[in-house]
Amino acid sequence: MTQAMEVAERAAAVLAHRPAGLLTDIDGTISRVTAPAEAATVEPAARAALARLATVLDVVAVVSGRSAADARRLVDVPRLVYIGNHGLERWHDGQVTASPEATRFRDRMARVAAQMQATLTLPGVRVEDKDLTLSIHYRETADPASAEEAVRAALLPVSEAEGLVVRPGRMVFEVRPPITMNKGTAARDLIRERGLRSVVFVGDDVTDLDAMTEIQRLSAEQGLRALTVGVVGPETPPAIAEQADMTVDGVDGVIAFLTALADRLG
Ligand SMILES: O=P(O)(O)OC[C@H]1O[C@H](O[C@H]2O[C@H](CO)[C@@H](O)[C@H](O)[C@H]2O)[C@H](O)[C@@H](O)[C@@H]1O
Numbered sequence: 058m059t060q061a062m063e064v065a066e067r068a069a070a071v072l073a074h075r076p077a078g079l080l081t082d083i084d085g086t087i088s089r090v091t092a093p094a095e096a097a098t099v100e101p102a103a104r105a106a107l108a109r110l111a112t113v114l115d116v117v118a119v120v121s122g123r124s125a126a127d128a129r130r131l132v133d134v135p136r137l138v139y140i141g142n143h144g145l146e147r148w149h150d151g152q153v154t155a156s157p158e159a160t161r162f163r164d165r166m167a168r169v170a171a172q173m174q175a176t177l178t179l180p181g182v183r184v185e186d187k188d189l190t191l192s193i194h195y196r197e198t199a200d201p202a203s204a205e206e207a208v209r210a211a212l213l214p215v216s217e218a219e220g221l222v223v224r225p226g227r228m229v230f231e232v233r234p235p236i237t238m239n240k241g242t243a244a245r246d247l248i249r250e251r252g253l254r255s256v257v258f259v260g261d262d263v264t265d266l267d268a269m270t271e272i273q274r275l276s277a278e279q280g281l282r283a284l285t286v287g288v289v290g291p292e293t294p295p296a297i298a299e300q301a302d303m304t305v306d307g308v309d310g311v312i313a314f315l316t317a318l319a320d321r322l323g
Pocket residue numbers: 082083084085089090091092093094095097120121122123124185192194196226227228229231262264
């Protein structure tokens with residue numbers, strides 16, 4: 058049996074406990090790494106599997122660092138729940154609802170975005186303004202290692218002066234409000250809201266660890282049936298494979314897993 062089939066078998070057993078939900082990250086999970094970030098697309102086979110799963114599971118949700126509207130545009134499957142900005146907002150029926158706590162920091166975020174646009178002139182650095190959060194990409198620079206240091210040195214003092222938090226990602230720095238909302242709190246809220254008894258989460262990056270650890274905590278302390286699936290690729294932080302219950306190899310592994318799961322549950 059292949060690794061993806063084994064994960065699908067475990068996931069199907071977990072999701073037999075209804076109501077059941079599947080939560081997935083986007084970049085590096087159902088979308089291959091691209092430069093620039095705007096060029097990313099969701100793999101058609103992943104989209105097809107998610108659409109099938111949405112007809113048999115109680116909840117299928119996308120939990121992304123992208124804005125919720127961008128997540129909806131990219132994944133483009135009706136009936137899914139779209140959570141964006143690392144858990145700070147949700148897209149529903151064309152409307153985005155943002156956390157009131159997060160919106161209090163909008164002006165500060167805009168000031169940091171403007172300052173970074175003006176001062177980060179290194180070719181290949183891109184500022185992605187996501188309203189509630191900000192991503193500063195350096196993947197397209199000639200020397201990403203030195204660009205990382207240059208961006209860090211420029212970004213940290215400005216963000217700290219505005220009371221905002223900087224977290225590293227995949228050749229990106231994410232600027233976020235200083236509040237305890239993340240993919241973990243978003244997953245917990247969705248599980249509570251929908252009364253889920255089981256959850257499968259799929260992700261590949263440091264921000265996905267928030268969701269994995271919270272789901273595992275709910276499993277240990279409250280009996281939630283859960284499976285966390287780490288996506289292992291060339292840029293995956295080692296902590297993902299250490300934290301996840303099971304792993305698959307890259308986006309192709311995710312596609313094989315989701316397709317096998319849809320076959321089992323369909
Ligand atoms: O939580 P996710 O859905 O995985 O989103 C995380 C960030 O993904 C995007 O950036 C990353 O993917 C890009 C496209 O492959 C790549 O060019 C970049 O280097 C990666 O960091 C997105 O642009 C960010 O807004 C998300 O926060």
